[in-house]
Amino acid sequence: MTIEVGDVVILKSGGETMTVQEVDGTDISCVWMIKGEVKAATFDSRLLKLIPTAGGAS
Numbered sequence: 001m002t003i004e005v006g007d008v009v010i011l012k013s014g015g016e017t018m019t020v021q022e023v024d025g026t027d028i029s030c031v032w033m034i035k036g037e038v039k040a041a042t043f044d045s046r047l048l049k050l051i052p053t054a055g056g057a058s
Contacts, residue, residue, distance in 0.1 A: 003028055009048040017051055 003009060007020045009030060016039075018030035026045045031038060 003045055003048065003050060008051040008053055010051055011043070011047055012049050013047075 003020055003023060005020050005023060008017050009020060009028070010017050016032045016034065018032040020028055021031050021040070022029040027042050028045050028048055029040065029042045031040045
């Protein structure tokens with residue numbers, strides 16, 4: 001699985017869907033919205049699952 005900037009991902013344990021903002025090796029920086037507030041964090045790629053999108057994510 002290759003995660004790229006703009007992909008939609010979710011933690012394997014569940015939670016909000018997130019958009020990939022930056023990829024640095026196995027570190028994946030993501031952003032998401034909760035109640036109108038932008039949140040951001042960096043996760044190890046092994047913790048994320050790629051969500052297929054209508055546009056055909058990688």
